[in-house]
Amino acid sequence: MNKSVRIQKNKYYDSVTLMLVSKELKKLDGVNEVLVGMATDLNKELVGNLGLSNNEIEELNANDFFITVEWEREENLEELLLKVEELLNKKDEASDDYSPATLSSALKYMDDANLVIISVPGKYAYQEAKKALNKNLHVMLFSDNVKVEEEKELKEIARDKGLLMMGPDCGTAIINQVPLAFGNVVNKGHIGIVAASGTGAQEVSVIIDKLGGGISQAIGTGGRDLSKEIGGIMMLQGIKALTEDEETKVLLLVSKPPSPEIAEKVLQAAKDGGKPFVVSFIGGSPEVVEKYGGVYGASLEDAAIKAVELTGLKAKSMDSNMNLEELLKDQLKLLKPEQKYLRGLYTGGTLCDEAMKLLSKDIGGIYSNIPLKPQLKLENLNISKEHTCIDLGDDDFTVGRPHPMIDPSTRQERLLKEAEDPEVAVFLMDFVLGYGSNPDPAGEMVPFIKRSKEVMMEKGVEALYIASVCGTEKDPQNLREQEAKLKEAGVIILPSNAKAVAFSAEILKYQAKR
Incomplete structure (x- = not known):
């Protein structure tokens, strides 16, 4: 069995692209194992676990690109290197958009931007999000593996500045009808969503669309927002923003099981906002929701139906033709x-x-x-x-x-x-x-x-x-x-x-x- 390494210093590709390239390369005949990546600490560890590391890779830094492969015959290696070039060139040709290397260069290119989406390894996410907030930008932080204390600090900064700090681990938002990250294309309407759940936000928004309703905004908070440690900071911000939004007539709050004391704090804020609201806290208590004047959703589908009905629309049937x-x-x-x-x-x-x-x-x-x-x-x-x-x-x-x-x-x-x-x-x-x-x-x-x-x-x-x-x-x-x-x-x-x-x-x- 043969092993080879190829290196390009100071050559950057985003991690998702390289992971997908690695996946395609593993399908090639005669290739037993391969990893294409940036020389981050995590990737070096992965390479070591695969038995494909060497001193050359260990000495690289996070700005360096490498290919390491275990192959059977010389032609397998040649085919793989040609395939890497083809896939990466395809990625480069697929987009004519300018891809700035830093937040500062991005702001020079789009000086009127007010929101930044950040997707970097978790260890770097905090500092990048803090830079953005300090430049008075709303943040959607897709990255996960961010420390709880870092998340809380970022959200406190955002709250004090009147900004949204969506995330970390925020996978979905729809802002002014623009789907962000994993967002779906749905009708415009009068239901405003605040969700501590990406796929929860997606499920309710697409069901609302199927029922004939529409979305004003969908604000993600990140999955830990309603924990006791974070205190629901961003869900409270989202409720405040949607309460003040004239296009939003009904609020829909979505979360995995929240901390009970934080749930009550959030429900009180929704009640104080004065707009009708539906709550789908998975596994939550109907009695607690109703105590604060909210409408309880027994499932995401049930919550979506009730939110549409609260806007005054008659919900379309979603029943299939199947018996x-x-x-x-x-x-x-x-x-x-x-x-x-x-x-x-x-x-x-x-x-x-x-x-x-x-x-x-x-x-x-x-x-x-x-x-x-x-x-x-x-x-x-x-x-x-x-x-x-x-x-x-x-x-x-x-x-x-x-x-x-x-x-x-x-x-x-x-x-x-x-x-x-x-x-x-x-x-x-x-x-x-x-x-x-x-x-x-x-x-x-x-x-x-x-x-x-x-x-x-x-x-x-x-x-x-x-x-x-x-x-x-x-x-x-x-x-x-x-x-x-x-x-x-x-x-x-x-x-x-x-x-x-x-x-x-x-x-x-x-x-x-x-």
């Missing part, structure tokens, strides 16, 4: 009595959390990397047991890799692994569209869905594949086209995560009694 009762009977015939379990493979953390909350009422405890109860934490995150739902977008799975909404390889690999278990009855998945997401998430998964079916057939069983697609027909990937690809592969498509979960629950309840 679900007949479909359920037909699908149950495919399962054997020993098939009892669910495997949820999610790219969206809030959708995963919502699935577990809704399912646990019917099927009991669900193991996860983000469990509802500590005792349900998977001992080994790579090995599922009984009912399991995995958030593949959690930090556990994204260190050194793109988010699975960008690169689905983590879910592809996991699905094939799960198919080895003949006791699985249902595979439950989300497909999230929008800017920033993979250009063809359904198309990327279909070959692996088909292969997983073959794996199960070899074991003498069939499983059911159930999914929802979070997106609109106006999104770059097109909702209908994505749904059609999945249906062709035998996937049952429901119009929301909540409906996909409910259908799965009916199957699992029946199987538990057999």
